[in-house]
Amino acid sequence: DIVLTQSPGTLSLSPGDRATLSCRASQSVRSGYLAWYQHKVGQAPRLLMYDTSTRATGIPDRFSGSGSGTEFTLTISRLEPEDFAVYSCQQYGSSPFTFGGGTKVEIK
Amino acid sequence: QLQLQESGPGLVKPSETLSLTCTVSGASISGSGYYWDWIRQPPGKGLEWIGGIFYRGSTDYNPSLKSRVTISVDTARNQFSLRLTSVTATDTAVYYCARRNAWLAKYWFDPWGQGALVPVSS
Numbered sequence: 001d002i003v004l005t006q007s008p009g010t011l012s013l014s015p016g017d018r019a020t021l022s023c024r025a026s027q028s029v030r031s032g033y034l035a036w037y038q039h040k041v042g043q044a045p046r047l048l049m050y051d052t053s054t055r056a057t058g059i060p061d062r063f064s065g066s067g068s069g070t071e072f073t074l075t076i077s078r079l080e081p082e083d084f085a086v087y088s089c090q091q092y093g094s095s096p097f098t099f100g101g102g103t104k105v106e107i108k
Numbered sequence: 109q110l111q112l113q114e115s116g117p118g119l120v121k122p123s124e125t126l127s128l129t130c131t132v133s134g135a136s137i138s139g140s141g142y143y144w145d146w147i148r149q150p151p152g153k154g155l156e157w158i159g160g161i162f163y164r165g166s167t168d169y170n171p172s173l174k175s176r177v178t179i180s181v182d183t184a185r186n187q188f189s190l191r192l193t194s195v196t197a198t199d200t201a202v203y204y205c206a207r208r209n210a211w212l213a214k215y216w217f218d219p220w221g222q223g224a225l226v227p228v229s230s
Contacts, residue, residue, distance in 0.1 A: 033214060033215075035216040035217075037217075042222065043222060044112075044204075044219060044220040044221055044222045044223070045204065045206075045217075045220045046219075046220075047216060047217065047218035047219070050209075050214065050216040051214065056218060088154065088155055090155070090216070090217070092214060092215035092216060095168065096157055096170040096171060096172070097157045097215055098157065099147075099154050099155035099156070099157070100154060101153070101154040102154055102155075
């Protein structure tokens with residue numbers, strides 16, 4: 001199984017700041033088949049990004065994804081109040097599909 | 109707008125069977141090109157893919173759970189279900205249902221249900 005390790009575990013930032021979230025894979029993720037999700041308590045997780053860098057429908061362009069191989073990054077260029085949440089990465093390059101442990105972006 | 113909603117008992121006893129149903133609204137579960145999946149998140153841990161069922165009825169499961177999991181579909185009710193046998197406290201989790209894209213074998217999950225917390229306790 002591909003193990004995804006996300007860092008940092010918690011990111012304390014202020015609205016307007018830039019957030020950089022890392023997702024590292026234990027082996028290369030085939031074809032960059034990596035997605036990012038946003039979770040908020042009591043809400044359904046939301047797909048943000050797929051194929052490493054393609055934004056899902058309705059996702060604002062302050063969210064961007066990059067990377068390849070074993071190193072992937074989700075960047076939020078300027079944090080809005082609604083962006084404070086937990087973010088998880090998921091690889092679908094090989095089965096079983098696996099998720100990272102999540103990064104919590106909290107208000108500083 | 110496609111929506112998914114989990115339902116099931118709020119508590120399961122150790123060694124018993126956990127059963128959950130996901131009701132799909134806003135689209136037919138028989139629509140082509142999608143799997144219908146279950147994913148869980150134990151308290152304080154990351155998400156774990158459990159498995160899914162293709163609209164034509166074939167299934168695929170996480171090998172770590174395969175011996176205890178059955179996913180089925182009821183197209184008449186536009187629902188799909190999860191059965192997890194012989195549960196223990198480690199099966200305590202928030203269980204999510206989600207639609208899995210199958211286009212070009214790119215398996216991301218969208219949308220998701222809100223999740224159902226299922227404690228396993230005597």
